Amino acid sequence: MRHIYLILLIIYPYDVLFGQADTIQVSKDYKTILVLPEPFSFSINGKDLNFIESFPKSTSEKATHIVMLTYNDVAPVKQDYTNYTVYTKDGLAYDFILDLIDIPKIKRWNINIEMADNVSKEHLAINNSENTDKEIIKIEDVALPNQIETSANDGIENIKITPLSTSLYDEDRIAYLKQKCENHIGDKGNIARYFSKIGDVFVWLKGVYYDREELYFLFNIENKEPIDLDINFLKSFIGTNYKQSSSNQKSEFEPIYRYAQPSRVEGNTSTTFFMVFEKFTLDKNKHLVIELDELNGNRNIGLDIEHLLINRPKKFGK
Known part of the structure; x- marks a missing residue:
């Protein structure tokens, strides 16, 4: 039986090790943006020197909901992936797979509480009861670093750099x-x-x-x-x-x-x-x-x- 298990791990490493976690595409030339339902607390990044995490330079409370991901642009590899878990202030954990790609198909992820790995019925009940009064975080409301470049369809305007004379x-x-x-x-x-x-x-x-x-x-x-x-x-x-x-x-x-x-x-x-x-x-x-x-x-x-x-x-x- 041990031999059978080894074969399964070799054939299906991605599914066995990571289950059904959402795969988030990350690139060297674009920022992939996560908008969390609650403020960011901390994260676990399997390859934090390759998949680089950053945050908006803003004191706005809304900025605490946002994580930006990019890939180290000087790294020579063309294929790479790792595990990534985000914890929010309410104690919920969100598991993802980060996957290196040239151009991400989705550049902004609106994360909802149902995606949490450890969400309970109590969390969902509280969340649903608060939804009517809860302000929706819009990416346009947060000042982001000036290197972000996205199309108009992504809902983020290009940050204007002040010209210097x-x-x-x-x-x-x-x-x-x-x-x-x-x-x-x-x-x-x-x-x-x-x-x-x-x-x-x-x-x-x-x-x-x-x-x-x-x-x-x-x-x-x-x-x-x-x-x-x-x-x-x-x-x-x-x-x-x-x-x-x-x-x-x-x-x-x-x-x-x-x-x-x-x-x-x-x-x-x-x-x-x-x-x-x-x-x-x-x-x-x-x-x-x-x-x-x-x-x-x-x-x-x-x-x-x-x-x-x-x-x-x-x-x-x-």
């Missing part, structure tokens, strides 16, 4: 930098899998860009632990890395502007921010060091950024 740069440089960061805070980035971590807290370098006389570093802090991360400081240094040398040292190197830098990253969430520097280059024996220090804690992280990443930045798309 030379005169603004000359008149108020900081205002220009702020608007530039605001225009691109939702970018997917141009660097894959470059991070440092302690436990389940990560500091990711997502992209290095240039514009005019500045370098823009796009970072993401991801806290996969349940305890909030309170940040004492985020500092930057130029460090030396001569091999087998006891004279390696670092000197503080302050950015000229910081955009959306957090003071706290709540448990099971992530946040994205920019550090902007006067343009610079480094030789092979130097690197940029980003140090995160936790307030009243020991989750301190140092991220070394190699000179090649700094010396070969990408120009912003717009």
Whole structure:
């Protein structure tokens, strides 16, 4: 009998392992959007470095119902899938299969409570009784990152990027930098899998860009632990890395502007921010060091950024 079971698993791995979970198509060039019936709590992603989860940059309560999925655009694979489970604040769990595809047939999923794996009759009764008074979440009501591009039929208008002029740069440089960061805070980035971590807290370098006389570093802090991360400081240094040398040292190197830098990253969430520097280059024996220090804690992280990443930045798309 053991041989029979093995054969069944080989022939039908997808159904046996994942059952009848809905398959959500995800791509590199589009955002697949999930609209949940209750606020997002946390998720379990079988391949979270490949299938990337993000959230609207909005303080609206409606934004807490939305999860956006895309595939790592620098990953070389053309076929991939994994399991994905979303938990909402009411304790319900929604099981899906994420499947890599060129163009998703459905770009927006309106998830309903009946799709929950652990829904009870009591949940359904409460949900039905509240439906008459419950405000329907519309995707148009939520401010989404500017890189989302969908057709008019998807119900999402393209996000407009505020045009920037030379005169603004000359008149108020900081205002220009702020608007530039605001225009691109939702970018997917141009660097894959470059991070440092302690436990389940990560500091990711997502992209290095240039514009005019500045370098823009796009970072993401991801806290996969349940305890909030309170940040004492985020500092930057130029460090030396001569091999087998006891004279390696670092000197503080302050950015000229910081955009959306957090003071706290709540448990099971992530946040994205920019550090902007006067343009610079480094030789092979130097690197940029980003140090995160936790307030009243020991989750301190140092991220070394190699000179090649700094010396070969990408120009912003717009």
